[in-house]
Amino acid sequence: MKQIKFAVLLVFFLTSFYNYAQQGPPAGNKVKVTGKVLEKISKQPLEYATISITAPNDTKVIAGGITNPKGEFEIAIAPGNYDIKVEFISFKPSEVKGRNIQGDTNLGVVNLSEDAAQLNEVVIRAEKSTVEIKLDKKVYNVGQDMMVKGGTVSDVLDNVPSVSVDTEGNVSLRGSDNIRILIDGRPSNAINVAEALRQLPADAIEKVEVITNPSARYDAEGGSGIINIILKKGKNQGLNGTFIASTGLPETYGLSANLNYKTEKFNYFTTAGYNYRTNEGAGLTNSEYFNPDGTTKNFLDEDRDTKRTREGFNGRAGFEWTVAPNTFWTNAINYQKNTGEDRDLINYNNYDAARNFTGTSYRLNNGDTGSENVEYTSNLIKNFNDKGHKLTADLSIARNTDDSNSLITGTDDFNNTLNNQVQKQVQLQADYVLPLGKGSQFEAGYKGSFGDLNNEYYVLDSEGAALPNLSNTLEYKENINALYTSYGFKVNKFSYLFGLRWEDTNIQVNLLDTNDFNTKKYNNLFPSAFISYEISDQSNFTASYSKRLSRPRGRFMNPAVNYSSNINIFQGNPDLDPSLTDKYDIGFIKRWDKVTFNTSAYFEDTKDVFSFVRSPTGDEVNGIPVILSRPINLGKEQKFGFEFTLNYTPLKWWKLNSNFNLYNVKTTGENSYTDANGELVVQNLDNQANSWFARINSKITLPYKIDWQLTGMYNGEQKTAQGKNFGQFGMNTALSKDVLKDKATIAFNISDVFNSRIMKSYTYLENQTSYGEMQFRKRQFNLSFTYRFNKAKSDRDKNAAPKNENGGEGGGEFPG
Structure with missing residues (x-):
């Protein structure tokens, strides 16, 4: 128990120290540049798109940022004239030249189109990390994991952070089997869930979401959290x-x-x-x-x-x-x-x-x-x-x-x-x-x-x-x-x-x-x-x-x-x-x-x-x-x-x-x-x-x-x-x-x-x-x-419709 208390106190101390260090001196007279980045065809938000702000005709980046899960960004910068560039891997960049920014400015919606000519040149860069960490959940991208090739859903779950599967197929989260397993946001209807997971092939899964503390929009069942298994749906033309x-x-x-x-x-x-x-x-x-x-x-x-x-x-x-x-x-x-x-x-x-x-x-x-x-x-x-x-x-x-x-x-x-x-x-x-x-x-x-x-x-x-x-x-x-x-x-x-x-x-x-x-x-x-x-x-x-x-x-x-x-x-x-x-x-x-x-x-x-x-x-x-x-x-x-x-x-x-x-x-x-x-x-x-x-x-x-x-x-x-x-x-x-x-x-x-x-x-x-x-x-x-x-390894999956992030369980994440 003493070791646990020490570890937690250490985390709180490091967090507080980092927060203080980040504050630094006052920012001075700065204005906000905001906007939203979407995929042009499906209108799906593009998370992790990069925004770079430079002086006119200069390549040195003065300020920048990345988009959140809703495709939104917010950057603080001093008033002036700037070139603004929005980029996302395998998409054509969007640029605004010589924009005069004197106050808070909303650039509105920036639509990016896929650059087919670059698809085969960005295999390494376009590959998603096996595990994506978000505020309220961890997302495990199955396609990048070789361990589960030819395996089952149980094999997939046994490679997901915070999740473990025993040799009998029972799934636990943070050491507890008191969990709720969803498939596309809905509870599994199988009578024997452990056996059903061992029969479903791994290649049928697109990703797995681990939600350790679900909000009111989710079923109340699952004392230790929810595991949401999202199945593949083809999305390429x-x-x-x-x-x-x-x-x-x-x-x-x-x-x-x-x-x-x-x-x-x-x-x-x-x-x-x-x-x-x-x-x-x-x-x-x-x-x-x-x-x-x-x-x-x-x-x-x-x-x-x-x-x-x-x-x-x-x-x-x-x-x-x-x-x-x-x-x-x-x-x-x-x-x-x-x-x-x-x-x-x-x-x-x-x-x-x-x-x-x-x-x-x-x-x-x-x-x-x-x-x-x-x-x-x-x-x-x-x-x-x-x-x-x-x-x-x-x-x-x-x-x-x-x-x-x-x-x-x-x-x-x-x-x-x-x-x-x-x-x-x-x-x-x-x-x-x-x-x-x-x-x-x-x-x-x-x-x-x-x-x-x-x-x-x-x-x-x-x-x-x-x-x-x-x-x-x-x-x-x-x-x-x-x-x-x-x-x-x-x-x-x-x-x-x-x-x-x-x-x-x-x-x-x-x-x-x-x-x-x-x-x-x-x-x-x-x-x-x-x-x-x-x-x-x-x-x-x-x-x-x-x-x-x-x-x-x-x-x-x-x-x-x-x-x-x-x-x-x-x-x-x-x-x-x-x-x-x-x-x-x-x-x-x-x-x-x-x-x-x-x-x-x-x-x-x-x-x-x-x-x-x-x-x-x-x-x-x-x-x-x-x-x-x-x-x-x-x-x-x-x-x-x-x-x-x-x-x-x-x-x-x-x-x-x-x-x-x-x-x-x-x-x-x-x-x-x-x-x-x-x-x-x-x-x-x-x-x-x-x-x-x-x-x-x-x-x-x-x-x-x-x-x-x-x-x-x-x-x-x-x-x-x-x-x-x-x-x-x-x-x-x-x-x-x-x-x-x-x-x-x-x-x-x-x-x-x-x-x-x-x-x-x-x-x-x-x-x-x-x-x-x-x-x-x-x-x-x-x-x-x-x-x-007709499907390159580096193809990025895109929904034809705006995605219901919670797999049928509700709306978006934190506002803003």
Whole structure:
């Protein structure tokens, strides 16, 4: 804790010192030159366009600046006559000669046109950095990362700053899995989100946005933040596209295509892909059991070997229609179909108290899985003017099925499990943005989300009869209505954004076989506040607050038992309540020519936090106690952390970016259960732990234009209420080379070079201690070939319509 306080105090000190140093002497009699830079055809703002002000017929720059995400700029300069030049890479510059500036001057809108003749000459300069750091989010540009060529969305997320993905596919942000994952601004409709992300190919993604403290315009769900995955839509004129073929070890194949055809009023886009993937894994659990007097009773060693295969097809097709010069309508259909096989073999070796071998047994789980997801989405944008006054409407209709069955055989038993899930989801959303003069903006919107899930789960004995204590049918209905409003304004160098969101939730959790019906109704207000101070054109200081909510979903709520092991089982808890989080964040960003530095200190205060607890069921298998793991509303969790991200380009051929997160988590609460003797046992689950996460990524251009990328990551050790999780190190590497006159790229990558990403943990219970290791995915090799036609590698993606920056979730960023 002392180290955390010291780090935060150091950041505050450096920030204050830098702020003082930047102020310097009074500026004197200066005037402001303002304006806005847009792309001529699409009217899309051009961020990072450069403005240079020189004396007439002189090349020496007297003053200058860059545009913000809205394409706006503001430069202070002494009165006089000047030449003004506006530039953006691969665009024709715009110049104003001999402008007499005696007072505050607004140059209005500067429209830049693409310079086709320069496109192939600026491949290096036009390439976006892999990670873009903005005030309220980090943007990860997938196309520049070789690590994910031929991979999946899970591979993409595992390379994003602040984000990590464990070997089972679970996504966490700043060390917490209490997050919301969006696709094009809408929640993923997949029943098993982790599995869906592992089936969607990486080349279908344009970029990933990480929003650690969302404003009122976003869904309140996701206590630790939001990850927004933005899919590709072709944007270049005419017919163009990309084909990717990949293969790898363990046995992996993939083939995908992105095609786009654009006319003056229509933009047709489609993505299709096939993939076959094999994941091999292994694990062990070594347990020691104790008698009531504390002496050793016996030992049990479990060795586990897993193999998962998945075969899938995904497709997306749609069009963008320019209904009128200020009205744009996009429609798309997404389809996913996956099948797979799971093999899970556990060997049990029993030992007595003196560690003498007493016998062995096994348990083999052979399973088949299948899922089919269909979704229709529609987005309408109406721009009332070119100043940001607009109305956006979204519709999403989805149906998802997820079926699995397993045949479980063992030394002494035989079971069959069946799990069938059907989910239907409808979402409606409307957002209105109204600028109220220079530097101020009003927003309001509505969102409705209506879902229905039916889950049939059965465990059958050797006679084919359902076991009543393990089988059930879950009916889960969730209706959420939300309204929000926000107002942002700018005063001098300060920008403010205040918002309020109201959400009304109606949830039904019904267990049909046991006639157990539960209804949960609640509504909440979610305020948010953001303040930004512009220290200079290259640096900003921000402070923010928001209230967030986390609703239990998926396997957290599902009472179906994970029956792959008959002594260590998992079961969801349909009686879970939502948790509420108050989030505070203080951040600082500074840009130099070769360096971008972003740091923040954050605090999260959560009530009714979800936590997994392990307790004996009272049953035994061959003298071994059966342990049940399930989620509960623990009580309270407080998390305090410090994070920084650094992008550095020391040389033209070398780029570095790194991310570091240090945090302290304090939880308080207890769990009660009745043991085999009918006695009430109260577990004190109070815990305080420090942990950290670090990632560094290096990209180097070698001779013969070969690109080499290397990424290393480490998750620090963390104490838990019932044990501890050990640290985990991993390293990935990749090489790529452009061929066929830069129309194609060959890439080779290795995931988990040292085969070291293994989850290791200790668990301490009343009458048992266990050491466990689990590796769901071993080291993988992948080779991919990408071919582009009518689409240069350096092409800059451009929307036919002004972009809805929040992917259907609302309007702009800080005003001004």
